[in-house]
Amino acid sequence: MARYDPQTVEPRWRAAWDEKACFRAERDPARPKYYVLEMFPYPSGRIHMGHVRNYAMGDVVARFKRARGFNVLHPMGWDAFGMPAENAAIERGVHPAKWTYENIAAMRAQLQAMGLSLDWSREIATCDPEYYGRQQALFLDMLEAGLVYRKASMVNWDPVDQTVLANEQVIDGKGWRSGAPVERRELTQWFFRISAMADDLLSAIDGLERWPDKVRTMQRNWIGRSEGLQLRFEMVANALLPDWRDLEVYTTRPDTLFGAGFCAISADHPLARALEPKLPGLPEFAAECRRLGTSEEEMETAEKAGFDTGLRVRHPFDPDWTLPVYVANFILMDYGTGAIFGCAAHDQRDLDFARKYDLPVIPVVAPTDADPATFAVGDEAYVGPGRLINSRFLDGMTVEEAKAETIRRIAEAGRGEARVNYRLRDWGVSRQRYWGCPIPVIHCRECGVVPVPKDQLPVRLPDDVTFDQPGNPLERHPTWARCLCPRCGGPARRETDTMDTFADSSWYFARFTAPHAETPTSAEDIAYWMNVDQYIGGVEHAILHLLYARFWCRAMARTGHLPPSAVEPFDALFTQGMVCHETYRSADGRWLTPDEVERSGEGAVETATGRAVEVGPSVKMSKSKKNVVDPERIIATYGADVARWFMLSDSPPERDVEWTAAGAEGAARHIQRVWRLVDGAADALPGPGAPFADDAATLALRRATHRAIAAVTADIEGFAFNKAVARLYDFTNTLARAGDAPGAALREAFETYALLTAPMTPHLAEALWARLGRATLVAETPWPAADPELTKADEIRIAVQVNGKRRAEIAVAPDADNAAVEAAALADPDVARALGGAAPRKVIVVPGRIVNVVV
RNA sequence: GCCCGGAUGGUGGAAUGGUAGACACAGGGGUUUCAAAAACCCCCGCCGCGAGGCGUGCGAGUUCGACUCUCGCUCCGGGCACCA
Numbered sequence: 056m057a058r059y060d061p062q063t064v065e066p067r068w069r070a071a072w073d074e075k076a077c078f079r080a081e082r083d084p085a086r087p088k089y090y091v092l093e094m095f096p097y098p099s100g101r102i103h104m105g106h107v108r109n110y111a112m113g114d115v116v117a118r119f120k121r122a123r124g125f126n127v128l129h130p131m132g133w134d135a136f137g138m139p140a141e142n143a144a145i146e147r148g149v150h151p152a153k154w155t156y157e158n159i160a161a162m163r164a165q166l167q168a169m170g171l172s173l174d175w176s177r178e179i180a181t182c183d184p185e186y187y188g189r190q191q192a193l194f195l196d197m198l199e200a201g202l203v204y205r206k207a208s209m210v211n212w213d214p215v216d217q218t219v220l221a222n223e224q225v226i227d228g229k230g231w232r233s234g235a236p237v238e239r240r241e242l243t244q245w246f247f248r249i250s251a252m253a254d255d256l257l258s259a260i261d262g263l264e265r266w267p268d269k270v271r272t273m274q275r276n277w278i279g280r281s282e283g284l285q286l287r288f289e290m291v292a293n294a295l296l297p298d299w300r301d302l303e304v305y306t307t308r309p310d311t312l313f314g315a316g317f318c319a320i321s322a323d324h325p326l327a328r329a330l331e332p333k334l335p336g337l338p339e340f341a342a343e344c345r346r347l348g349t350s351e352e353e354m355e356t357a358e359k360a361g362f363d364t365g366l367r368v369r370h371p372f373d374p375d376w377t378l379p380v381y382v383a384n385f386i387l388m389d390y391g392t393g394a395i396f397g398c399a400a401h402d403q404r405d406l407d408f409a410r411k412y413d414l415p416v417i418p419v420v421a422p423t424d425a426d427p428a429t430f431a432v433g434d435e436a437y438v439g440p441g442r443l444i445n446s447r448f449l450d451g452m453t454v455e456e457a458k459a460e461t462i463r464r465i466a467e468a469g470r471g472e473a474r475v476n477y478r479l480r481d482w483g484v485s486r487q488r489y490w491g492c493p494i495p496v497i498h499c500r501e502c503g504v505v506p507v508p509k510d511q512l513p514v515r516l517p518d519d520v521t522f523d524q525p526g527n528p529l530e531r532h533p534t535w536a537r538c539l540c541p542r543c544g545g546p547a548r549r550e551t552d553t554m555d556t557f558a559d560s561s562w563y564f565a566r567f568t569a570p571h572a573e574t575p576t577s578a579e580d581i582a583y584w585m586n587v588d589q590y591i592g593g594v595e596h597a598i599l600h601l602l603y604a605r606f607w608c609r610a611m612a613r614t615g616h617l618p619p620s621a622v623e624p625f626d627a628l629f630t631q632g633m634v635c636h637e638t639y640r641s642a643d644g645r646w647l648t649p650d651e652v653e654r655s656g657e658g659a660v661e662t663a664t665g666r667a668v669e670v671g672p673s674v675k676m677s678k679s680k681k682n683v684v685d686p687e688r689i690i691a692t693y694g695a696d697v698a699r700w701f702m703l704s705d706s707p708p709e710r711d712v713e714w715t716a717a718g719a720e721g722a723a724r725h726i727q728r729v730w731r732l733v734d735g736a737a738d739a740l741p742g743p744g745a746p747f748a749d750d751a752a753t754l755a756l757r758r759a760t761h762r763a764i765a766a767v768t769a770d771i772e773g774f775a776f777n778k779a780v781a782r783l784y785d786f787t788n789t790l791a792r793a794g795d796a797p798g799a800a801l802r803e804a805f806e807t808y809a810l811l812t813a814p815m816t817p818h819l820a821e822a823l824w825a826r827l828g829r830a831t832l833v834a835e836t837p838w839p840a841a842d843p844e845l846t847k848a849d850e851i852r853i854a855v856q857v858n859g860k861r862r863a864e865i866a867v868a869p870d871a872d873n874a875a876v877e878a879a880a881l882a883d884p885d886v887a888r889a890l891g892g893a894a895p896r897k898v899i900v901v902p903g904r905i906v907n908v909v910v
Numbered sequence: 911g912c913c914c915g916g917a918u919g920g921u922g923g924a925a926u927g928g929u930a931g932a933c934a935c936a937g938g939g940g941u942u943u944c945a946a947a948a949a950c951c952c953c954c955g956c957c958g959c960g961a962g963g964c965g966u967g968c969g970a971g972u973u974c975g976a977c978u979c980u981c982g983c984u985c986c987g988g989g990c991a992c993c994a
Binding site: 094096097099134137138139210211219220221222223224225269270272273276277279349350351352354355356357385389403404479480482483485486487488555556557560593594595596597598599600602632633674675704705706707709710711712713715717718720721722724725727728731777778780781782783784785788791852853854855856858859860861863864896897898899901904905906907908909 | 911912913914915916921922923924926928929932933934935936948949950973974975987988989990991992993994
């Protein structure tokens with residue numbers, strides 16, 4: 056009896072699949088298609104366990120659907136542009152392209168070793184001009200359609216490195232390389248007009264029924280539709296800015312207008328800009344605000360601070376009532392009008408601000424159970440429902456009534472109007488970096504911004520670039536940007552900004568349907584393959600990537616690259632959890648990898664020194680904490696099936712999973728056990744198609760077999776891979792005890808096992824199938840069907856409760872009527888004892904479930 | 911700070927509002943073996959000799975019945991627009 060050796064067995068079956076091109080996807084209108092896609096990876100150089108989990112799940116779906124008769128498209132590619140390649144160039148002097156393509160080669164080999172049923176002939180890399188050239192064509196069409204424009208916007212500026220920094224490169228307000236305090240700086244940049252589609256992107260979420268509710272909620276909140284009032288406060292005449300008449304603010308709480316205590320504007324508001332040179336102290340304060348960087352998180356968590364401009368505005372309902380105007384660090388120029396009125400009593404931020412600067416806190420909404428005369432606000436703003444107080448003509452109204460009435464009166468007075476607003480901002484795509492898709496426009500002194508003619512695409516990145524100094528290599532390249540204006544022929548300069556990599560990942564799924572087409576998409580292939588039936592990826596992409604892709608598809612539809620049916624490209628979405636591992640820290644505070652540590656009972660020691668190691672909580676695998684396990688080593692030690700099986704077992708796919716060495720060994724033992732069972736029994740089995748014996752042992756085993764088929768099928772369809780795995784463990788235990796069962800039933804059971812395990816452990820499945828004498832491939836074999844006659848139970852056991860506490864268990868026929876079940880329950884001696892002679896007041900019988908006797 | 915999740919034995923988890931702990935890992939005991947490994951069998955929520963009682967992060971509530979529904983917390987995680 057040979058031990059199952061994955062290192063020799065697995066490559067053999069991968070070669071067999073390749074030879075028969077089992078996973079090549081060809082358009083075939085006669086067959087139903089199924090497009091399953093996992094989020095493509097960034098080519099960091101090595102796959103990690105998160106990839107293993109993601110791609111194992113996708114492969115389960117792909118192999119399952121293929122076995123169910125679908126024409127499956129399951130492609131793979133590379134999200135290959137991005138900052139790490141430039142960082143490698145800066146730190147190690149390797150060219151981003153060389154670094155990226157070497158990483159792709161290494162990761163492709165690793166993914167191939169996983170035995171994924173991918174169509175590699177469709178592989179794409181976003182850094183390939185074949186791909187990004189088509190993206191440039193899309194960009195030009197979107198530009199022409201008015202979906203792209205330029206405007207001034209803020210970036211994080213490192214004044215020492217003279218470089219734009221990503222948010223993750225700003226640490227505690229300082230540049231990650233230079234350590235210099237970061238400034239906000241304004242640059243003219245390219246934007247996609249995603250906000251113009253806000254309403255459609257919002258309402259279409261209702262139709263995404265096979266997306267997780269949490270993702271739909273997050274997207275709704277992100278878009279943030281609000282109904283409110285845009286209102287112009289009249290400015291009190293002042294010598295500083297005699298020409299400014301009004302201050303326009305946006306509020307979602309017009310009902311609280313009589314609670315207004317101040318107005319606040321962003322440091323980037325035109326009014327603040329106009330005041331800056333005229334007000335001593337303001338430039339310093341504005342600079343302080345701008346040091347906050349561009350992330351919303353920073354703005355919101357920073358301590359509220361303001362600068363009193365000395366200007367005042369009039370209350371719209373009382374010309375004698377004036378409010379101070381502050382410049383404040385928590386007002387976003389990008390939201391609403393960049394100015395607010397503050398009602399301290401009913402907004403926490405406003406309250407914090409008012410307490411700090413001693414501004415009035417006037418409650419104007421009182422909860423219905425409070426006494427309006429004494430209701431006051433302490434350190435917590437009241438944001439709940441209630442009735443208006445201290446608000447003149449609004450007194451006594453509900454919040455909703457008061458909002459409507461305020462808007463009506465403001466409109467009547469000509470000082471504002473109702474307005475729908477969105478939190479969603481336009482998508483800034485300009486990146487001042489080399490390793491991205493060049494934005495295909497030319498700047499001409501005479502003609503302005505001129506699109507690159509399509510026949511000159513792709514605008515290729517130059518190869519000869521240097522990274523020995525900070526800044527954008529494209530900008531300082533001696534010749535690349537220099538060109539002639541396509542319109543007037545005069546000297547001109549190329550755009551040196553490249554696109555956000557989110558653009559690359561916003562349409563790759565469409566490109567996979569025709570990866571070699573001359574045009575970005577091919578209508579026939581799109582019509583057949585789109586949409587993606589099942590998309591699988593990390594929940595960290597719930598908002599940005601998925602929202603941008605939804606927008607981009609709408610833009611592609613408007614420019615004729617996608618049919619209207621593809622504006623929502625992902626019919627079903629599944630977000631999987633992360634892979635975690637416990638963390639280890641040596642006595643001197645160094646993080647240790649799991650390889651450097653020996654686990655012993657409660658504690659752990661560092662193998663090299665024998666010293667005790669502090670075992671930390673299990674958190675997402677990350678290089679910084681060194682709690683990573685290299686899939687390549689796992690595959691080399693145990694085989695791909697073990698890695699796949701373990702990643703699918705135990706934890707529900709949407710939840711985080713913890714990698715443990717013991718778990719991996721358990722998975723390896725299981726695979727050996729299955730092989731041993733089949734290998735030991737195979738020679739004695741009758742050939743395929745032998746008739747079943749008419750005896751109890753045959754019936755019992757066949758019942759177990761068909762129940763396993765039904766259960767595994769339902770579990771895979773329901774994305775409960777951990778439960779499918781548990782069913783297969785269960786079925787394995789049945790097989791282990793069925794050694795003397797009649798041959799035909801045993802063959803059916805073993806063959807069924809091979810077919811059911813194939814989506815999870817495809818190599819093992821093929822090996823079992825072949826050992827059972829089959830000359831075909833499991834990869835080409837249809838999924839087994841459960842015989843309903845065999846999955847029915849002949850007797851069920853149900854619990855009997857007395858006053859909600861379980862007291863007994865009775866066996867009844869599955870179709871027994873309620874009266875019979877009730878009688879059987881009351882006749883049970885344990886039930887009688889629990890009743891203690893008391894007469895049942897009520898008996899609840901839930902058919903097939905439970906009996907509850909209430910006394 | 912704001913938005914979205916999650917919490918069940920020693921561990922990962924299972925459970926259309928209906929027998930809490932399927933299945934697995936770890937642990938314990940046994941069989942086999944010169945021995946070890948492997949394999950196989952049994953036990954395994956907590957307290958209790960037992961009868962029984964208590965148990966799904968905490969506190970309330972709805973229900974004949976709550977891990978599941980509602981409200982209020984705690985802790986942990988994801989996202990916050992230039993990481994991908």
